[in-house]
Amino acid sequence: MSDAHQVRLAQGATLERQGRIPEAVVLYQSVVAERPELGDVWYDLGRLLRRMRRLDDALAAYDQALAQGARDPQEIHLNRAVIFAEDLNRPDAAETELKTALALSPAYAPARLNLGNLYEDAGRRDEARQAYEAVLAAEPSHGTALARLAGVQATATPDDPLIGRLRSALAATPEGLEQADLGFALGRILDAAGDYDAAFHAYAAANQASAALARAKGVVYDPAKAEALVDRLIAATPAPVAALEDDDPAAAPIFICGMFRSGSTLVERILGGHSGVRAGGELDLLPTLAANVFNPFPEALGVFDDASRRKIRDVYLNAVRERVPGVGVVTDKRPDNILYIGLAKTLFPKARIIHTVRNPIDNALSVFFLHLSYDMAYALDLEHAAHWTAQERRLAAHWKSVWPDDVHEVDYDDLVARGEPAVRDLVQACGLAWEPSVMDFHQRQGPVRTASVWQVREPLYARASGRWKNYAPHLDDLRAALNRYGLARYGLDG
Template sequence: MDEEWARLDAAAGRSIGQGRYADAAALLRQVIARRPDHPDSWFNLGYVLRQTRAYPDALEAYAEALRRDVSAPEAVHVNRAAILSEYMERNDEAEAELRAAVAKNPKFLPAWLNLGGLMEDVGKADAAADAYRKALGVAPGNGRARARLAAIRVHKGDTGGAIRDLEQRLQIGADSQDDVAELLFGLGHALDAARRYPEAFAAITQANRINAAMRPAPRRYDRAAQERLVDDLIAAFPARPGGPLAVDGPEMLFICGMFRSGSTVIEQLLGRHPLVRIGGELELIPTMVLDRLTPYPAALQSLTDDDARALRDTYLHMVTTNFPGALYVTDKRPDNFLHIGLIKTLFPAARIVHTERAALDTILSLYFMNFAEAINYTDRLDDAVHYFAQYRRLMAHWQAIFGDDIQTIAYDRLVQAPATVIADAWAALGLPAADGDPNAERAAPVIRTPSNWNARSAIHGQSSGRWKNYAAELAPARAALEAMGGGY
């Protein structure tokens, strides 16, 4: 064995384990230079390049792993599909990769699940349902496949069938506690659609208790830590940051607010302007904070103009790579409300769209959504109320220092008069007038949200005041909001 090759390969493995992906990439290139015929090295290079967001290079590394007869080609196809769909908006190619994966290994569950998710994203309900059925053929106790299939059945009007299937599976048993939680969330939504509200809330509560029990203590919601973060952000930006930076690239429309505040619907409507490209939930700002600005926001104190330009250029490079030629691009990452100060530092002229929804409707919708490990304040209603209070406190500060640079769109007003609200928003954002009704039917866009099928429905007011269906269950949350000054 080549001892130097083995040493470099081991060093690359350690770098991957420590999350030092740029170092791992450099080491793996040396590994490959010594043994270009080793497919696993190409696979690992694809993985670390994906982590550093070098997506075209990652695709090529994965392709080379396939050419070198990697031992699990189905996994390579799934990874390529994720890059193509989630970061490059090349959904037809992503579908082809996923179908290649299941052709090579029809029992590869991740490929069927991802194919179902992609078909939902592009609005192909029948194709999504077929993929989820194939997933259940591989793993009948898989909660995600059965819950998503139930959501499609509800969308198509078979709510009773969806409820019966989920209840039966819960009686038989699922593959894991994660799967039980998925089934219960799916059942809660189906029961809600059937207007069986007490039963729906009970199912959702049980699901959230499972998620809370599985969450490790260090990852649970920390109220004191959230309050400190908001305090630190307010202290870091006592006034509007100075020093305009020249921007060469598309105008960014940052859409942020609480999760479940209508941001998906609002982005889709803004995106009906002919000059606007829909970017979806870009991870660029949170990743920038995690990779280059920790501890946050203390690290901002030492941020130089050159540092800010480098961060801005990195962001714009990713956007222009994925949306070449675009004049305006949306970045709909709701929790970017935490980073409005940073955004306005990098993009002083940035347009911020703040999505706002009635507090109890927002909190209820959060509670009903299975965020699993991604979000830790939705397992308990009182934690969700606390987080909402901190969001409201921070947004009041941003609005005080940035004024009209933040355009608030109220979801409850939007659903009553979408054409008027969005036309006003276009004007406030500096977009030229455009023809057409924002609520008119159009070709199905890509929509990545757990409430996919609701977001594709015609705009209506049924979600406004939804909390009243659960008035008894939400009484403690309502009392807590009233104590904070109302606005529920």
Template structure:
């Protein structure tokens, strides 16, 4: 079985591509020529796929399968390429072809279909059906159990998630990610709990990888924090961050303060005027929510999603994968982009949004790091409204350090790096605010949880929405939530996260020195 991809915080794992064998039948010279042509197409397709050239891979695979459709592994690979190209319905159809043509290990294909359905098309009921089919074929198929637990977590079903993870743990007793998720979901009353001891033993095991030590270390930190042993919790978090820094992946890199500051400079220079193209504006379909990680963006989205006109989009990849990717040298090339290109990007974004959320009115695009791209967002969507979620800086930066953000936030592993990144974020946001003061709302998390209604009314008014009582109870939302805050936002609004830094005051000197303590 191919090794599945590893998720950072939510346990979705996806098998990737296959190297399927071609028929060796060779009789006439015509047959030989066709077989060689098919072999060439297959070789080129796999070369493109392995190099990440998914459009080229899809073209070669489509040509191959038009000549020889009875190649289930190639249908599998075509589905994989189409998913990477955001051609989600086509990917589902290609995976179905692989199943219909007798693909080996069909449970893997059902898993891939489940990932497309839940991760890309927001159809969790159908995803659950696919995982059920995978487990009907292979009841001990570990990735399906793991992902089923993740799906139940996304939907707020704690008991069902625990049950799926417990079954997974029977198959892989030492799996770090399963132990991590059970630690989050379990009511642990003592550091002597059996699960705590298993986690500690797994961290210290000679076979533990840096990935394992990071996953488990953050879980152990959470447990000790809940138990009120803050010194031990911080020690666990520190070790977890050190392990996370040792994880090497294709996309991992060390945080570079000079490079981050230079990038901020380039963004400010590239987008130095509020002028936007003369394209349709007004009330835009996407409503953008951004800011620092752990600053309340998930709560803001939950509040908005309770409104009858709003669909929760979650952490969409559309800005980086469609808007930013369109420019070879970003942000420089975006400055003088032709009006026609901007219009094409707008259409591409909205078309993709429609695929994922058909017939929706307003869709939230809640990707925290989009704060970097507000200049480009405003060029493509001149009427865009942007919610910038804010939190007391010491609490915010500490929460980043205590979260397992992995390679997507390399600054998160070091308190001084977090301070630097936070200051660059605020410097850039001050620039965007100076250009579009009426289109960017700073939503203060601490003020919101302290006195919800006036801030919720202000948020709805900013978004051009009439007040609805349901927005006062964001914890009652039934949508899927796929972030680190998934369980927090399913609770009634509370204030206990404000002032959390005091529990760790003796360990966070860089944060205390950088920011004023609140009264």
């Protein structure tokens, strides 16, 4: 490789560190145009193209990396699998890539873990368990594999051997991400075994470990900033707009939002059984557009003309067609879609909005019991979870006031208690005709890529409602916070 090529690659690496990805891509492309045999450069190009959401180009770059003998081909197949699974909703192709990676390197734990996760998404519990056990057979101290193994445990008893294994692993694991994973897994299996006091203490310790990692990354939930964000979103709400002349009402998505763990996956799973609906899953299109097109967001929403709206709308629709092929209205389900309803209604004036809610004390516990992304830093502290719940509901009430006919609230506790009548209300709110098949959601095949992967494979049940009662002795501070934020009217003493 010439000095000039090395200089360009060094410049590209610097640009990547600075977040200037398109410029880095141009430099890498210039190098492989002149030296196509540089497989490792093709690999770096593939990574960056994926970050730009140029998925087909990323896959093609990875193909070239393999053809040109790049290092660690098993890692390239893993990266291709991630694109297929997470971006293109093609789990079969992802499975093929992961198995190819394991054929090249049978001890490659990341591929085995991803394969287990893929099996979990598909509801293939036994195969997921086998994948995690295979990692542990090769590396008995692999904490992530042990935590995942506990996660696919359907039931537990107080003397379950996994409890002892998790405690031993925790004692031997230094502070870090793996310790947090193990702590949340221990809490989960203790909860399943009915040892609620021990479970709560395990969850609390896991959240403390996770919070320490978040602080080290500069991530801390700031209630004042959360309130300011909601204030900005409300103040910058664009006036309702008319549909564009070439708008197809049938193309307007159904946007599903709400607190994480408030029933949004269940709602999408139900709607996905309708012949006129395609379940899109957790699409990242609205936040990506907000970050890359509207500067500053949300204030820039009010200055876009019809030509700009049309162009951005088509970008969204083209991305949906790439990821969710077929005919029918697409559901775009992300809890944080609540932040982007103004954008959604600007692009799609006919869009329906489904906002999911749940008893806030159960909801707060549910997020506290999961190892979530640091984007949801409120989940690390029960009082912060109560605060964000209040802000999220304040924002939802605002959207409802602006678009009263298009925003429909689904209460998870009411949904599981009433069953079909509540589902009929949901279907009608989406402008759909009733089809009995929507009630068969628990029997439906297809991946579920959220923490509700196992729950939505069961019929409607109410046992998650009132779960907080198992933990009542530990919830005085949460009760006080809910009262402080005006959320104490939800039957917490029932």
